Amino acid sequence: MRTPVKLGVFAAGLVAVFGAAWGVGGAMNAVGSPGVTSSPASSHGHDHGAHGGQAVTGAPGGLEITRDGFTIEPERTVFTPGETADFRFTISGFHGMPITGYEELHEKRLHLIVVSRDLSEFLHLHPELGEGGVWSVPLTLPRAGTYRAFADFAPYGVAPMTLGVDLWAGGDFEPEPLPEPGRVARVGDYTVTMMGDLVPGRSSKVTMFVTRDGRPVTDLEPYLGAHGHLVALRAGDLAYLHVHPEEARDGAAAGPGVTFHAEVPSAGIYRLFLDFKHDGRVRTAALTARTRYAAHSH
Ligand SMILES: [Cu+2]
Structure with a gap:
Protein backbone atom coordinates (compact mmCIF):
# COMPACT_ATOMS: atom_id res chain seq x y z
CA MET A 1 0.00 0.00 0.00
CA ALA A 59 -21.22 9.56 -22.63
CA PRO A 60 -21.58 11.98 -19.72
CA GLY A 61 -24.93 12.02 -17.96
CA GLY A 62 -27.44 14.79 -17.46
CA LEU A 63 -27.63 15.91 -21.10
CA GLU A 64 -30.70 13.85 -21.88
CA ILE A 65 -34.18 13.48 -20.44
CA THR A 66 -34.17 9.86 -21.57
CA ARG A 67 -31.50 7.17 -21.73
CA ASP A 68 -31.52 3.39 -21.96
CA GLY A 69 -35.31 3.37 -21.82
CA PHE A 70 -35.58 5.47 -18.65
CA THR A 71 -37.19 8.91 -18.83
CA ILE A 72 -37.64 11.70 -16.31
CA GLU A 73 -41.16 13.13 -16.47
CA PRO A 74 -41.77 16.29 -14.43
CA GLU A 75 -45.36 17.27 -13.60
CA ARG A 76 -44.43 20.92 -14.05
CA THR A 77 -41.42 22.80 -15.33
CA VAL A 78 -42.42 26.44 -14.75
CA PHE A 79 -42.00 28.05 -11.33
CA THR A 80 -42.23 31.49 -9.75
CA PRO A 81 -38.85 32.76 -8.55
CA GLY A 82 -38.54 32.86 -4.77
CA GLU A 83 -41.74 30.88 -4.23
CA THR A 84 -41.65 27.37 -2.85
CA ALA A 85 -43.65 24.80 -4.78
CA ASP A 86 -43.75 21.04 -4.88
CA PHE A 87 -41.59 19.63 -7.64
CA ARG A 88 -43.06 16.26 -8.56
CA PHE A 89 -41.73 13.87 -11.17
CA THR A 90 -41.49 10.23 -12.11
CA ILE A 91 -38.82 8.12 -13.76
CA SER A 92 -40.51 5.86 -16.24
CA GLY A 93 -39.10 2.63 -17.67
CA PHE A 94 -39.37 0.86 -21.02
CA HIS A 95 -43.02 0.08 -20.42
CA GLY A 96 -43.82 3.75 -19.78
CA MET A 97 -44.82 3.08 -16.18
CA PRO A 98 -43.11 4.84 -13.26
CA ILE A 99 -40.22 2.97 -11.64
CA THR A 100 -40.84 2.28 -7.96
CA GLY A 101 -37.74 0.30 -6.97
CA TYR A 102 -34.39 2.04 -6.57
CA GLU A 103 -30.98 1.12 -5.23
CA GLU A 104 -29.48 3.31 -2.55
CA LEU A 105 -26.59 5.51 -3.73
CA HIS A 106 -24.64 7.50 -1.15
CA GLU A 107 -27.37 6.81 1.42
CA LYS A 108 -30.25 8.05 -0.77
CA ARG A 109 -32.37 6.49 -3.48
CA LEU A 110 -32.29 9.66 -5.57
CA HIS A 111 -30.23 12.83 -5.52
CA LEU A 112 -31.71 15.89 -7.18
CA ILE A 113 -29.33 18.65 -8.20
CA VAL A 114 -30.82 21.88 -9.55
CA VAL A 115 -28.57 24.55 -11.05
CA SER A 116 -29.23 27.73 -12.96
CA ARG A 117 -27.88 27.40 -16.48
CA ASP A 118 -25.33 30.13 -15.78
CA LEU A 119 -24.14 27.91 -12.87
CA SER A 120 -24.59 30.68 -10.30
CA GLU A 121 -27.27 28.85 -8.32
CA PHE A 122 -26.94 25.33 -6.92
CA LEU A 123 -29.38 23.23 -4.94
CA HIS A 124 -28.91 19.65 -3.73
CA LEU A 125 -32.16 18.03 -2.65
CA HIS A 126 -33.42 14.60 -1.66
CA PRO A 127 -37.00 14.07 -2.84
CA GLU A 128 -39.33 11.60 -1.14
CA LEU A 129 -40.63 8.63 -3.07
CA GLY A 130 -44.40 8.44 -2.80
CA GLU A 131 -47.16 6.18 -4.10
CA GLY A 132 -46.93 5.13 -7.70
CA GLY A 133 -43.28 6.05 -8.05
CA VAL A 134 -43.88 9.81 -7.75
CA TRP A 135 -40.92 11.74 -6.38
CA SER A 136 -41.69 14.98 -4.58
CA VAL A 137 -39.67 17.77 -3.00
CA PRO A 138 -40.33 21.41 -2.06
CA LEU A 139 -38.38 23.52 -4.53
CA THR A 140 -37.56 27.22 -4.54
CA LEU A 141 -35.86 28.57 -7.65
CA PRO A 142 -34.13 31.60 -6.14
CA ARG A 143 -34.06 33.90 -9.20
CA ALA A 144 -35.57 34.15 -12.64
CA GLY A 145 -33.84 32.11 -15.30
CA THR A 146 -33.49 28.70 -16.90
CA TYR A 147 -32.45 25.85 -14.66
CA ARG A 148 -31.34 22.28 -15.16
CA ALA A 149 -32.59 19.60 -12.76
CA PHE A 150 -30.50 16.42 -12.57
CA ALA A 151 -31.82 13.21 -11.10
CA ASP A 152 -29.04 10.85 -10.05
CA PHE A 153 -30.38 7.36 -9.32
CA ALA A 154 -30.17 3.64 -10.03
CA PRO A 155 -33.30 1.58 -10.69
CA TYR A 156 -33.05 -1.90 -9.12
CA GLY A 157 -30.48 -3.95 -10.94
CA VAL A 158 -29.43 -1.12 -13.25
CA ALA A 159 -26.20 0.92 -13.23
CA PRO A 160 -26.50 4.45 -11.81
CA MET A 161 -27.55 7.09 -14.31
CA THR A 162 -28.25 10.81 -14.45
CA LEU A 163 -31.14 12.30 -16.38
CA GLY A 164 -31.60 16.05 -16.78
CA VAL A 165 -34.54 18.29 -17.55
CA ASP A 166 -34.89 22.06 -17.93
CA LEU A 167 -36.99 24.14 -15.54
CA TRP A 168 -37.91 27.81 -15.80
CA ALA A 169 -38.54 30.67 -13.42
CA GLY A 170 -40.17 33.62 -15.17
CA GLY A 171 -39.03 37.22 -14.90
CA ASP A 172 -36.05 39.39 -15.76
CA PHE A 173 -32.91 37.37 -15.90
CA GLU A 174 -29.40 38.74 -15.44
CA PRO A 175 -26.92 35.99 -16.26
CA GLU A 176 -23.82 35.98 -14.09
CA PRO A 177 -20.45 35.39 -15.68
CU1 LIG B 1 -27.77 13.88 -2.68
Missing part, protein backbone atom coordinates in the same frame (compact mmCIF):
# COMPACT_ATOMS: atom_id res chain seq x y z
CA ARG A 2 2.48 2.61 -1.15
CA THR A 3 -0.02 5.10 -2.44
CA PRO A 4 -1.91 5.89 0.78
CA VAL A 5 1.34 6.49 2.64
CA LYS A 6 2.60 8.81 -0.06
CA LEU A 7 -0.67 10.69 -0.16
CA GLY A 8 -0.60 11.04 3.60
CA VAL A 9 2.82 12.64 3.41
CA PHE A 10 1.66 14.75 0.49
CA ALA A 11 -1.34 16.01 2.48
CA ALA A 12 0.84 16.81 5.50
CA GLY A 13 3.16 18.78 3.23
CA LEU A 14 0.25 20.75 1.89
CA VAL A 15 -0.85 21.65 5.39
CA ALA A 16 2.57 23.15 5.89
CA VAL A 17 2.52 24.92 2.54
CA PHE A 18 -0.93 26.36 3.05
CA GLY A 19 -0.22 27.28 6.65
CA ALA A 20 2.74 29.28 5.44
CA ALA A 21 0.69 30.89 2.71
CA TRP A 22 -1.86 32.07 5.23
CA GLY A 23 0.93 33.60 7.26
CA VAL A 24 1.73 36.02 4.46
CA GLY A 25 -1.93 36.78 3.89
CA GLY A 26 -4.04 36.30 0.81
CA ALA A 27 -1.40 34.32 -1.04
CA MET A 28 -3.89 31.50 -1.40
CA ASN A 29 -5.80 33.41 -4.03
CA ALA A 30 -3.11 32.53 -6.51
CA VAL A 31 -4.36 30.17 -9.17
CA GLY A 32 -2.34 27.02 -9.48
CA SER A 33 -0.10 27.69 -6.51
CA PRO A 34 3.38 26.31 -6.94
CA GLY A 35 3.83 23.05 -5.12
CA VAL A 36 0.27 22.00 -5.77
CA THR A 37 0.10 21.13 -9.44
CA SER A 38 3.78 20.34 -9.82
CA SER A 39 4.02 18.05 -6.81
CA PRO A 40 5.64 14.73 -7.73
CA ALA A 41 3.27 12.97 -5.33
CA SER A 42 0.33 14.41 -7.23
CA SER A 43 1.44 13.32 -10.68
CA HIS A 44 2.48 9.97 -9.32
CA GLY A 45 -1.01 9.49 -7.98
CA HIS A 46 -2.43 10.10 -11.45
CA ASP A 47 -0.25 7.46 -13.02
CA HIS A 48 -0.44 4.72 -10.47
CA GLY A 49 -3.37 5.45 -8.17
CA ALA A 50 -6.26 3.02 -7.90
CA HIS A 51 -8.16 4.83 -10.65
CA GLY A 52 -5.26 6.42 -12.48
CA GLY A 53 -5.23 5.85 -16.21
CA GLN A 54 -8.69 4.29 -16.17
CA ALA A 55 -10.50 5.23 -19.33
CA VAL A 56 -13.75 7.11 -19.07
CA THR A 57 -16.49 5.00 -20.56
CA GLY A 58 -19.85 6.11 -21.88
CA LEU A 178 -18.75 32.16 -14.63
CA PRO A 179 -16.01 32.92 -12.07
CA GLU A 180 -12.47 32.57 -13.42
CA PRO A 181 -10.80 29.19 -12.99
CA GLY A 182 -9.01 28.89 -9.66
CA ARG A 183 -8.22 26.45 -6.90
CA VAL A 184 -9.82 28.25 -3.99
CA ALA A 185 -13.46 28.60 -2.96
CA ARG A 186 -14.80 30.39 0.08
CA VAL A 187 -18.04 29.75 1.94
CA GLY A 188 -18.59 31.59 5.22
CA ASP A 189 -15.48 31.15 7.39
CA TYR A 190 -14.37 28.19 5.31
CA THR A 191 -11.85 28.01 2.52
CA VAL A 192 -11.68 25.02 0.21
CA THR A 193 -8.61 24.44 -1.92
CA MET A 194 -8.53 21.92 -4.73
CA MET A 195 -5.47 19.74 -5.20
CA GLY A 196 -4.99 17.58 -8.25
CA ASP A 197 -6.15 18.23 -11.78
CA LEU A 198 -9.08 17.26 -13.94
CA VAL A 199 -7.48 15.30 -16.75
CA PRO A 200 -9.66 14.76 -19.83
CA GLY A 201 -10.42 11.22 -20.92
CA ARG A 202 -9.85 9.43 -17.67
CA SER A 203 -10.74 9.28 -14.03
CA SER A 204 -9.09 12.16 -12.20
CA LYS A 205 -8.24 12.25 -8.54
CA VAL A 206 -8.88 15.56 -6.79
CA THR A 207 -8.63 16.37 -3.11
CA MET A 208 -10.61 19.17 -1.52
CA PHE A 209 -8.75 20.61 1.43
CA VAL A 210 -10.97 22.39 3.96
CA THR A 211 -9.79 25.07 6.39
CA ARG A 212 -11.70 27.35 8.72
CA ASP A 213 -10.18 30.68 9.68
CA GLY A 214 -6.88 29.38 8.37
CA ARG A 215 -6.86 26.13 10.35
CA PRO A 216 -7.27 22.70 8.78
CA VAL A 217 -10.67 21.19 9.59
CA THR A 218 -10.15 17.67 10.92
CA ASP A 219 -13.63 16.94 12.22
CA LEU A 220 -15.78 17.00 9.11
CA GLU A 221 -19.06 15.20 9.75
CA PRO A 222 -20.23 12.32 7.59
CA TYR A 223 -22.51 13.43 4.78
CA LEU A 224 -24.05 10.97 2.33
CA GLY A 225 -21.66 8.21 3.35
CA ALA A 226 -18.45 10.20 2.97
CA HIS A 227 -16.83 13.35 4.28
CA GLY A 228 -18.11 15.37 1.38
CA HIS A 229 -20.16 15.19 -1.80
CA LEU A 230 -18.88 16.63 -5.05
CA VAL A 231 -20.88 17.57 -8.13
CA ALA A 232 -19.00 18.60 -11.28
CA LEU A 233 -20.71 20.15 -14.31
CA ARG A 234 -19.19 21.09 -17.65
CA ALA A 235 -19.65 24.78 -18.44
CA GLY A 236 -21.47 25.33 -21.73
CA ASP A 237 -23.68 22.28 -21.77
CA LEU A 238 -23.91 21.18 -18.11
CA ALA A 239 -22.74 17.63 -18.71
CA TYR A 240 -22.90 15.97 -15.32
CA LEU A 241 -19.73 14.19 -14.38
CA HIS A 242 -19.73 10.94 -12.53
CA VAL A 243 -17.86 11.60 -9.28
CA HIS A 244 -17.35 9.25 -6.39
CA PRO A 245 -15.62 9.73 -3.06
CA GLU A 246 -12.52 7.76 -2.20
CA GLU A 247 -13.45 4.61 -0.31
CA ALA A 248 -13.08 5.09 3.43
CA ARG A 249 -11.15 1.84 3.80
CA ASP A 250 -8.60 2.76 6.41
CA GLY A 251 -10.89 4.80 8.65
CA ALA A 252 -10.53 7.85 6.41
CA ALA A 253 -9.57 11.02 8.22
CA ALA A 254 -12.43 13.47 8.73
CA GLY A 255 -10.52 16.16 6.89
CA PRO A 256 -8.89 18.38 6.08
CA GLY A 257 -8.58 16.60 2.73
CA VAL A 258 -11.53 14.86 1.06
CA THR A 259 -10.63 12.89 -2.05
CA PHE A 260 -12.80 12.19 -5.09
CA HIS A 261 -12.45 10.50 -8.46
CA ALA A 262 -14.11 12.42 -11.27
CA GLU A 263 -14.62 11.08 -14.77
CA VAL A 264 -13.82 13.97 -17.09
CA PRO A 265 -15.18 13.47 -20.61
CA SER A 266 -13.34 16.27 -22.40
CA ALA A 267 -11.06 19.25 -22.15
CA GLY A 268 -12.90 22.33 -20.98
CA ILE A 269 -14.07 24.33 -18.03
CA TYR A 270 -16.03 22.77 -15.21
CA ARG A 271 -17.85 24.10 -12.19
CA LEU A 272 -17.32 22.05 -9.04
CA PHE A 273 -19.67 22.14 -6.06
CA LEU A 274 -18.44 20.58 -2.83
CA ASP A 275 -21.00 19.88 -0.10
CA PHE A 276 -19.47 19.24 3.30
CA LYS A 277 -20.89 19.08 6.79
CA HIS A 278 -19.32 20.77 9.78
CA ASP A 279 -20.80 22.05 13.05
CA GLY A 280 -24.06 20.37 12.11
CA ARG A 281 -24.57 22.29 8.88
CA VAL A 282 -24.09 21.37 5.24
CA ARG A 283 -22.21 24.03 3.29
CA THR A 284 -21.46 24.29 -0.40
CA ALA A 285 -18.20 25.63 -1.80
CA ALA A 286 -17.98 26.21 -5.55
CA LEU A 287 -15.02 26.71 -7.84
CA THR A 288 -14.26 26.76 -11.54
CA ALA A 289 -11.63 24.35 -12.84
CA ARG A 290 -9.95 24.10 -16.21
CA THR A 291 -8.80 20.68 -17.34
CA ARG A 292 -5.10 19.99 -17.72
CA TYR A 293 -3.48 17.32 -19.81
CA ALA A 294 -1.02 15.06 -18.05
CA ALA A 295 2.58 16.29 -18.37
CA HIS A 296 3.69 13.02 -19.98
CA SER A 297 0.99 10.80 -21.36
CA HIS A 298 1.96 7.62 -23.15
Whole structure:
Protein backbone atom coordinates (compact mmCIF):
# COMPACT_ATOMS: atom_id res chain seq x y z
CA MET A 1 0.00 0.00 0.00
CA ARG A 2 2.48 2.61 -1.15
CA THR A 3 -0.02 5.10 -2.44
CA PRO A 4 -1.91 5.89 0.78
CA VAL A 5 1.34 6.49 2.64
CA LYS A 6 2.60 8.81 -0.06
CA LEU A 7 -0.67 10.69 -0.16
CA GLY A 8 -0.60 11.04 3.60
CA VAL A 9 2.82 12.64 3.41
CA PHE A 10 1.66 14.75 0.49
CA ALA A 11 -1.34 16.01 2.48
CA ALA A 12 0.84 16.81 5.50
CA GLY A 13 3.16 18.78 3.23
CA LEU A 14 0.25 20.75 1.89
CA VAL A 15 -0.85 21.65 5.39
CA ALA A 16 2.57 23.15 5.89
CA VAL A 17 2.52 24.92 2.54
CA PHE A 18 -0.93 26.36 3.05
CA GLY A 19 -0.22 27.28 6.65
CA ALA A 20 2.74 29.28 5.44
CA ALA A 21 0.69 30.89 2.71
CA TRP A 22 -1.86 32.07 5.23
CA GLY A 23 0.93 33.60 7.26
CA VAL A 24 1.73 36.02 4.46
CA GLY A 25 -1.93 36.78 3.89
CA GLY A 26 -4.04 36.30 0.81
CA ALA A 27 -1.40 34.32 -1.04
CA MET A 28 -3.89 31.50 -1.40
CA ASN A 29 -5.80 33.41 -4.03
CA ALA A 30 -3.11 32.53 -6.51
CA VAL A 31 -4.36 30.17 -9.17
CA GLY A 32 -2.34 27.02 -9.48
CA SER A 33 -0.10 27.69 -6.51
CA PRO A 34 3.38 26.31 -6.94
CA GLY A 35 3.83 23.05 -5.12
CA VAL A 36 0.27 22.00 -5.77
CA THR A 37 0.10 21.13 -9.44
CA SER A 38 3.78 20.34 -9.82
CA SER A 39 4.02 18.05 -6.81
CA PRO A 40 5.64 14.73 -7.73
CA ALA A 41 3.27 12.97 -5.33
CA SER A 42 0.33 14.41 -7.23
CA SER A 43 1.44 13.32 -10.68
CA HIS A 44 2.48 9.97 -9.32
CA GLY A 45 -1.01 9.49 -7.98
CA HIS A 46 -2.43 10.10 -11.45
CA ASP A 47 -0.25 7.46 -13.02
CA HIS A 48 -0.44 4.72 -10.47
CA GLY A 49 -3.37 5.45 -8.17
CA ALA A 50 -6.26 3.02 -7.90
CA HIS A 51 -8.16 4.83 -10.65
CA GLY A 52 -5.26 6.42 -12.48
CA GLY A 53 -5.23 5.85 -16.21
CA GLN A 54 -8.69 4.29 -16.17
CA ALA A 55 -10.50 5.23 -19.33
CA VAL A 56 -13.75 7.11 -19.07
CA THR A 57 -16.49 5.00 -20.56
CA GLY A 58 -19.85 6.11 -21.88
CA ALA A 59 -21.22 9.56 -22.63
CA PRO A 60 -21.58 11.98 -19.72
CA GLY A 61 -24.93 12.02 -17.96
CA GLY A 62 -27.44 14.79 -17.46
CA LEU A 63 -27.63 15.91 -21.10
CA GLU A 64 -30.70 13.85 -21.88
CA ILE A 65 -34.18 13.48 -20.44
CA THR A 66 -34.17 9.86 -21.57
CA ARG A 67 -31.50 7.17 -21.73
CA ASP A 68 -31.52 3.39 -21.96
CA GLY A 69 -35.31 3.37 -21.82
CA PHE A 70 -35.58 5.47 -18.65
CA THR A 71 -37.19 8.91 -18.83
CA ILE A 72 -37.64 11.70 -16.31
CA GLU A 73 -41.16 13.13 -16.47
CA PRO A 74 -41.77 16.29 -14.43
CA GLU A 75 -45.36 17.27 -13.60
CA ARG A 76 -44.43 20.92 -14.05
CA THR A 77 -41.42 22.80 -15.33
CA VAL A 78 -42.42 26.44 -14.75
CA PHE A 79 -42.00 28.05 -11.33
CA THR A 80 -42.23 31.49 -9.75
CA PRO A 81 -38.85 32.76 -8.55
CA GLY A 82 -38.54 32.86 -4.77
CA GLU A 83 -41.74 30.88 -4.23
CA THR A 84 -41.65 27.37 -2.85
CA ALA A 85 -43.65 24.80 -4.78
CA ASP A 86 -43.75 21.04 -4.88
CA PHE A 87 -41.59 19.63 -7.64
CA ARG A 88 -43.06 16.26 -8.56
CA PHE A 89 -41.73 13.87 -11.17
CA THR A 90 -41.49 10.23 -12.11
CA ILE A 91 -38.82 8.12 -13.76
CA SER A 92 -40.51 5.86 -16.24
CA GLY A 93 -39.10 2.63 -17.67
CA PHE A 94 -39.37 0.86 -21.02
CA HIS A 95 -43.02 0.08 -20.42
CA GLY A 96 -43.82 3.75 -19.78
CA MET A 97 -44.82 3.08 -16.18
CA PRO A 98 -43.11 4.84 -13.26
CA ILE A 99 -40.22 2.97 -11.64
CA THR A 100 -40.84 2.28 -7.96
CA GLY A 101 -37.74 0.30 -6.97
CA TYR A 102 -34.39 2.04 -6.57
CA GLU A 103 -30.98 1.12 -5.23
CA GLU A 104 -29.48 3.31 -2.55
CA LEU A 105 -26.59 5.51 -3.73
CA HIS A 106 -24.64 7.50 -1.15
CA GLU A 107 -27.37 6.81 1.42
CA LYS A 108 -30.25 8.05 -0.77
CA ARG A 109 -32.37 6.49 -3.48
CA LEU A 110 -32.29 9.66 -5.57
CA HIS A 111 -30.23 12.83 -5.52
CA LEU A 112 -31.71 15.89 -7.18
CA ILE A 113 -29.33 18.65 -8.20
CA VAL A 114 -30.82 21.88 -9.55
CA VAL A 115 -28.57 24.55 -11.05
CA SER A 116 -29.23 27.73 -12.96
CA ARG A 117 -27.88 27.40 -16.48
CA ASP A 118 -25.33 30.13 -15.78
CA LEU A 119 -24.14 27.91 -12.87
CA SER A 120 -24.59 30.68 -10.30
CA GLU A 121 -27.27 28.85 -8.32
CA PHE A 122 -26.94 25.33 -6.92
CA LEU A 123 -29.38 23.23 -4.94
CA HIS A 124 -28.91 19.65 -3.73
CA LEU A 125 -32.16 18.03 -2.65
CA HIS A 126 -33.42 14.60 -1.66
CA PRO A 127 -37.00 14.07 -2.84
CA GLU A 128 -39.33 11.60 -1.14
CA LEU A 129 -40.63 8.63 -3.07
CA GLY A 130 -44.40 8.44 -2.80
CA GLU A 131 -47.16 6.18 -4.10
CA GLY A 132 -46.93 5.13 -7.70
CA GLY A 133 -43.28 6.05 -8.05
CA VAL A 134 -43.88 9.81 -7.75
CA TRP A 135 -40.92 11.74 -6.38
CA SER A 136 -41.69 14.98 -4.58
CA VAL A 137 -39.67 17.77 -3.00
CA PRO A 138 -40.33 21.41 -2.06
CA LEU A 139 -38.38 23.52 -4.53
CA THR A 140 -37.56 27.22 -4.54
CA LEU A 141 -35.86 28.57 -7.65
CA PRO A 142 -34.13 31.60 -6.14
CA ARG A 143 -34.06 33.90 -9.20
CA ALA A 144 -35.57 34.15 -12.64
CA GLY A 145 -33.84 32.11 -15.30
CA THR A 146 -33.49 28.70 -16.90
CA TYR A 147 -32.45 25.85 -14.66
CA ARG A 148 -31.34 22.28 -15.16
CA ALA A 149 -32.59 19.60 -12.76
CA PHE A 150 -30.50 16.42 -12.57
CA ALA A 151 -31.82 13.21 -11.10
CA ASP A 152 -29.04 10.85 -10.05
CA PHE A 153 -30.38 7.36 -9.32
CA ALA A 154 -30.17 3.64 -10.03
CA PRO A 155 -33.30 1.58 -10.69
CA TYR A 156 -33.05 -1.90 -9.12
CA GLY A 157 -30.48 -3.95 -10.94
CA VAL A 158 -29.43 -1.12 -13.25
CA ALA A 159 -26.20 0.92 -13.23
CA PRO A 160 -26.50 4.45 -11.81
CA MET A 161 -27.55 7.09 -14.31
CA THR A 162 -28.25 10.81 -14.45
CA LEU A 163 -31.14 12.30 -16.38
CA GLY A 164 -31.60 16.05 -16.78
CA VAL A 165 -34.54 18.29 -17.55
CA ASP A 166 -34.89 22.06 -17.93
CA LEU A 167 -36.99 24.14 -15.54
CA TRP A 168 -37.91 27.81 -15.80
CA ALA A 169 -38.54 30.67 -13.42
CA GLY A 170 -40.17 33.62 -15.17
CA GLY A 171 -39.03 37.22 -14.90
CA ASP A 172 -36.05 39.39 -15.76
CA PHE A 173 -32.91 37.37 -15.90
CA GLU A 174 -29.40 38.74 -15.44
CA PRO A 175 -26.92 35.99 -16.26
CA GLU A 176 -23.82 35.98 -14.09
CA PRO A 177 -20.45 35.39 -15.68
CA LEU A 178 -18.75 32.16 -14.63
CA PRO A 179 -16.01 32.92 -12.07
CA GLU A 180 -12.47 32.57 -13.42
CA PRO A 181 -10.80 29.19 -12.99
CA GLY A 182 -9.01 28.89 -9.66
CA ARG A 183 -8.22 26.45 -6.90
CA VAL A 184 -9.82 28.25 -3.99
CA ALA A 185 -13.46 28.60 -2.96
CA ARG A 186 -14.80 30.39 0.08
CA VAL A 187 -18.04 29.75 1.94
CA GLY A 188 -18.59 31.59 5.22
CA ASP A 189 -15.48 31.15 7.39
CA TYR A 190 -14.37 28.19 5.31
CA THR A 191 -11.85 28.01 2.52
CA VAL A 192 -11.68 25.02 0.21
CA THR A 193 -8.61 24.44 -1.92
CA MET A 194 -8.53 21.92 -4.73
CA MET A 195 -5.47 19.74 -5.20
CA GLY A 196 -4.99 17.58 -8.25
CA ASP A 197 -6.15 18.23 -11.78
CA LEU A 198 -9.08 17.26 -13.94
CA VAL A 199 -7.48 15.30 -16.75
CA PRO A 200 -9.66 14.76 -19.83
CA GLY A 201 -10.42 11.22 -20.92
CA ARG A 202 -9.85 9.43 -17.67
CA SER A 203 -10.74 9.28 -14.03
CA SER A 204 -9.09 12.16 -12.20
CA LYS A 205 -8.24 12.25 -8.54
CA VAL A 206 -8.88 15.56 -6.79
CA THR A 207 -8.63 16.37 -3.11
CA MET A 208 -10.61 19.17 -1.52
CA PHE A 209 -8.75 20.61 1.43
CA VAL A 210 -10.97 22.39 3.96
CA THR A 211 -9.79 25.07 6.39
CA ARG A 212 -11.70 27.35 8.72
CA ASP A 213 -10.18 30.68 9.68
CA GLY A 214 -6.88 29.38 8.37
CA ARG A 215 -6.86 26.13 10.35
CA PRO A 216 -7.27 22.70 8.78
CA VAL A 217 -10.67 21.19 9.59
CA THR A 218 -10.15 17.67 10.92
CA ASP A 219 -13.63 16.94 12.22
CA LEU A 220 -15.78 17.00 9.11
CA GLU A 221 -19.06 15.20 9.75
CA PRO A 222 -20.23 12.32 7.59
CA TYR A 223 -22.51 13.43 4.78
CA LEU A 224 -24.05 10.97 2.33
CA GLY A 225 -21.66 8.21 3.35
CA ALA A 226 -18.45 10.20 2.97
CA HIS A 227 -16.83 13.35 4.28
CA GLY A 228 -18.11 15.37 1.38
CA HIS A 229 -20.16 15.19 -1.80
CA LEU A 230 -18.88 16.63 -5.05
CA VAL A 231 -20.88 17.57 -8.13
CA ALA A 232 -19.00 18.60 -11.28
CA LEU A 233 -20.71 20.15 -14.31
CA ARG A 234 -19.19 21.09 -17.65
CA ALA A 235 -19.65 24.78 -18.44
CA GLY A 236 -21.47 25.33 -21.73
CA ASP A 237 -23.68 22.28 -21.77
CA LEU A 238 -23.91 21.18 -18.11
CA ALA A 239 -22.74 17.63 -18.71
CA TYR A 240 -22.90 15.97 -15.32
CA LEU A 241 -19.73 14.19 -14.38
CA HIS A 242 -19.73 10.94 -12.53
CA VAL A 243 -17.86 11.60 -9.28
CA HIS A 244 -17.35 9.25 -6.39
CA PRO A 245 -15.62 9.73 -3.06
CA GLU A 246 -12.52 7.76 -2.20
CA GLU A 247 -13.45 4.61 -0.31
CA ALA A 248 -13.08 5.09 3.43
CA ARG A 249 -11.15 1.84 3.80
CA ASP A 250 -8.60 2.76 6.41
CA GLY A 251 -10.89 4.80 8.65
CA ALA A 252 -10.53 7.85 6.41
CA ALA A 253 -9.57 11.02 8.22
CA ALA A 254 -12.43 13.47 8.73
CA GLY A 255 -10.52 16.16 6.89
CA PRO A 256 -8.89 18.38 6.08
CA GLY A 257 -8.58 16.60 2.73
CA VAL A 258 -11.53 14.86 1.06
CA THR A 259 -10.63 12.89 -2.05
CA PHE A 260 -12.80 12.19 -5.09
CA HIS A 261 -12.45 10.50 -8.46
CA ALA A 262 -14.11 12.42 -11.27
CA GLU A 263 -14.62 11.08 -14.77
CA VAL A 264 -13.82 13.97 -17.09
CA PRO A 265 -15.18 13.47 -20.61
CA SER A 266 -13.34 16.27 -22.40
CA ALA A 267 -11.06 19.25 -22.15
CA GLY A 268 -12.90 22.33 -20.98
CA ILE A 269 -14.07 24.33 -18.03
CA TYR A 270 -16.03 22.77 -15.21
CA ARG A 271 -17.85 24.10 -12.19
CA LEU A 272 -17.32 22.05 -9.04
CA PHE A 273 -19.67 22.14 -6.06
CA LEU A 274 -18.44 20.58 -2.83
CA ASP A 275 -21.00 19.88 -0.10
CA PHE A 276 -19.47 19.24 3.30
CA LYS A 277 -20.89 19.08 6.79
CA HIS A 278 -19.32 20.77 9.78
CA ASP A 279 -20.80 22.05 13.05
CA GLY A 280 -24.06 20.37 12.11
CA ARG A 281 -24.57 22.29 8.88
CA VAL A 282 -24.09 21.37 5.24
CA ARG A 283 -22.21 24.03 3.29
CA THR A 284 -21.46 24.29 -0.40
CA ALA A 285 -18.20 25.63 -1.80
CA ALA A 286 -17.98 26.21 -5.55
CA LEU A 287 -15.02 26.71 -7.84
CA THR A 288 -14.26 26.76 -11.54
CA ALA A 289 -11.63 24.35 -12.84
CA ARG A 290 -9.95 24.10 -16.21
CA THR A 291 -8.80 20.68 -17.34
CA ARG A 292 -5.10 19.99 -17.72
CA TYR A 293 -3.48 17.32 -19.81
CA ALA A 294 -1.02 15.06 -18.05
CA ALA A 295 2.58 16.29 -18.37
CA HIS A 296 3.69 13.02 -19.98
CA SER A 297 0.99 10.80 -21.36
CA HIS A 298 1.96 7.62 -23.15
CU1 LIG B 1 -27.77 13.88 -2.68
